[in-house]
Amino acid sequence: MNALIQRYTARERSNHWVVAIAFVLAALSGLALFHPAFFFLTHLFGGGTWTRILHPFIGVLMFLFFMAMAARFWGFNRITPADRQWMKRIGDVLCNRDQNLPELGKYNAGQKLLFWVMVVSLPLLLLSGIVIWQPWFAPSFPIGLLRLAVVIHALAAWVMILGIIVHVYAAIWVKGTIRAMTRGTVSAAWAKHHHRAWYREMTGK
Amino acid sequence: MALQSLDITARSATTTPSPSARGEAVKVAKLIDISKCIGCKACQVACMQWNDLRDEVGTNVGVYDNPRDLTDQSWTVMRFSEVEVEAGRLEWLIRKDGCMHCADPGCLKACPAPGAIVQYANGIVDFHEENCIGCGYCITGCPFNIPRISKKDNKAYKCTLCSDRVAVGLEPACVKICPTGAIVFGSKDDMIHHAEGRIEDLKERGYSKAALYDPPGVGGTHVMYVLQHGDQPELYANLPKDPHISPLVGLWKGITKPLMSFGVGLAVFAGFFHYVTAGPKKVEDEEEAKS
Ligand code: HEM
Ligand code: SF4
Ligand code: SF4
Numbered sequence: 001m002n003a004l005i006q007r008y009t010a011r012e013r014s015n016h017w018v019v020a021i022a023f024v025l026a027a028l029s030g031l032a033l034f035h036p037a038f039f040f041l042t043h044l045f046g047g048g049t050w051t052r053i054l055h056p057f058i059g060v061l062m063f064l065f066f067m068a069m070a071a072r073f074w075g076f077n078r079i080t081p082a083d084r085q086w087m088k089r090i091g092d093v094l095c096n097r098d099q100n101l102p103e104l105g106k107y108n109a110g111q112k113l114l115f116w117v118m119v120v121s122l123p124l125l126l127l128s129g130i131v132i133w134q135p136w137f138a139p140s141f142p143i144g145l146l147r148l149a150v151v152i153h154a155l156a157a158w159v160m161i162l163g164i165i166v167h168v169y170a171a172i173w174v175k176g177t178i179r180a181m182t183r184g185t186v187s188a189a190w191a192k193h194h195h196r197a198w199y200r201e202m203t204g205k
Numbered sequence: 206m207a208l209q210s211l212d213i214t215a216r217s218a219t220t221t222p223s224p225s226a227r228g229e230a231v232k233v234a235k236l237i238d239i240s241k242c243i244g245c246k247a248c249q250v251a252c253m254q255w256n257d258l259r260d261e262v263g264t265n266v267g268v269y270d271n272p273r274d275l276t277d278q279s280w281t282v283m284r285f286s287e288v289e290v291e292a293g294r295l296e297w298l299i300r301k302d303g304c305m306h307c308a309d310p311g312c313l314k315a316c317p318a319p320g321a322i323v324q325y326a327n328g329i330v331d332f333h334e335e336n337c338i339g340c341g342y343c344i345t346g347c348p349f350n351i352p353r354i355s356k357k358d359n360k361a362y363k364c365t366l367c368s369d370r371v372a373v374g375l376e377p378a379c380v381k382i383c384p385t386g387a388i389v390f391g392s393k394d395d396m397i398h399h400a401e402g403r404i405e406d407l408k409e410r411g412y413s414k415a416a417l418y419d420p421p422g423v424g425g426t427h428v429m430y431v432l433q434h435g436d437q438p439e440l441y442a443n444l445p446k447d448p449h450i451s452p453l454v455g456l457w458k459g460i461t462k463p464l465m466s467f468g469v470g471l472a473v474f475a476g477f478f479h480y481v482t483a484g485p486k487k488v489e490d491e492e493e494a495k496s
Contacts, residue, residue: 033317033340035462036218048318048338049359094479096486134341135359146345147453154457158465162472169476174486193488 003188005202007180015069016181022062027161029055034154056133063126070119076106077116082197083109103196110170117163121156128153210372212326217316223323230326234393235366235377237301238403238431239441240412241387244269244283244299248379248388252281255367255378275302277355280364281379284442290434300430300441301379301388304351304364306330308424311450312363314458315346321361328393328427329368334360346458348423348448366427396429403431422449 008016029051032041045051082102086093087109089101107115131141131149138146171177176190191199199205212230213223253259260278263271269285281303288296310330313322321336322343332343332352339359343352352361367377375381376390389399400417407415416435419425430444438444 165472
């Protein structure tokens with residue numbers, strides 16, 4: 001009982017939390033300009049002008065740290081036949097009927113999907129964000145490209161925000177998960193239940 | 206601060222009604238008769254004087270356009286085009302460029318800062334720089350490529366149609382100065398009527414395609430042109446033939462945003478209700494004990 005398995009190193013956890021904090025700040029400052037209903041969020045950043053100034057720098061910070069994290073976790077996120085099986089049984093997953101789910105490695109298909117959503121949308125956000133970045137870069141791009149970039153930026157941000165909401169909820173919903181990112185360890189039972197193939201690999205059982 | 210003497214019909218990034226207790230105002234318009242313009246640039250000077258603007262002294266690049274483009278200090282510039290509509294008959298078309306004061310302004314639609322752009326009941330579209338955050342969205346939204354961001358303060362500037370003068374019953378500075386009467390100002394109805402007379406005259410003089418430029422794609426404009434070649438507005442330094450707010454801007458600022466915002470809210474609620482119905486995913490105590 002109470003056997004613990006190491007899931008993330010201190011370095012990986014720090015990296016994750018830098019990305020997480022940068023995401024929250026980037027999303028709040030971005031949403032502030034996204035729709036008037038969210039404009040009040042500019043107060044968190046010292047007003048509209050400061051929000052406009054700070055947002056792109058926070059975004060670039062998130063991009064850099066996420067790419068460092070992605071390089072580390074890339075190999076664990078390849079989609080396997082077991083993932084397809086798991087996806088087909090998503091109804092069972094949601095209703096907590098876990099008995100007949102396939103054996104999974106370090107990540108399930110949901111986690112992998114979020115990983116790939118991030119891998120695609122962050123570079124899109126970076127590129128489109130640079131195109132609309134005033135006053136540094138935007139003046140050197142044609143207006144047609146600016147128009148395209150704002151749409152891509154808003155769409156990619158939306159997809160990413162939805163993905164992260166699911167990600168955060170899943171961490172709260174699946175008990176014993178959050179400690180993986182706060183303490184770095186999970187219980188052996190957690191590993192065996194949710195990620196059996198990874199559990200075998202780690203324990204040799 | 207908005208001009209307190211003028212009612213407001215639209216305000217950027219605002220979802221509640223704008224101040225409009227004073228009732229309907231007469232729609233105003235400035236009519237620029239290109240056939241009468243001699244390119245003297247007195248209007249550029251008057252604009253600088255009234256609005257206290259001083260652009261940098263540039264260099265001559267071999268054409269009469271000076272300055273070369275609109276800037277935060279030059280809210281109007283004369284654009285010179287040499288064209289041969291009929292072979293062998295050179296024409297010099299001089300268009301006074303600047304904000305068109307669209308009835309359906311793309312700049313206002315795109316702006317995310319509440320009250321940085323307002324549209325008065327008389328039709329004038331005005332930027333209120335104290336609310337501007339310098340994001341440049343207005344540039345993205347404008348079909349005429351008008352707003353310019355100042356390098357000094359990162360705020361957006363453009364022609365105000367002298368809203369401060371019009372509010373107290375004066376005509377815009379450029380109208381007052383124009384020595385040939387190529388620029389006139391009044392109610393939009395009167396200006397359309399005046400243009401009709403000018404167009405008739407031009408037609409008699411052989412410009413069979415003379416027409417008024419009041420593009421319906423942006424709901425009409427409060428700055429209008431009399432064009433000798435009304436069928437070819439592009440001749441006049443690429444004046445767009447059928448300007449409208451870009452569909453991309455419509456997609457970006459239209460119904461999609463409320464829908465997307467709703468989607469985000471829905472995702473949060475779905476999570477909450479999933480938790481209180483399906484319950485948390487737990488590793489049972491027996492499993493915990495076994496391992
Ligand atoms: C990767 C680097 C990023 C850059 C360079 C960047 C840049 C920008 C810029 C320049 C703007 C225009 C407003 C301003 O000037 O501040 C903007 C708007 C926005 N950004 Fe970013 N951003 C980045 C990442 C992100 C991320 C990670 C998110 C959130 C998930 C995000 C969400 C938004 C949103 C929602 C808007 C408002 C879009 C709209 O008005 O429709 N951005 N971004
Ligand atoms: S011309 Fe451009 S800046 Fe002027 S009102 Fe129309 S959209 Fe706005
Ligand atoms: S630059 Fe200023 S006026 Fe233009 S869209 Fe942004 S906040 Fe509005």
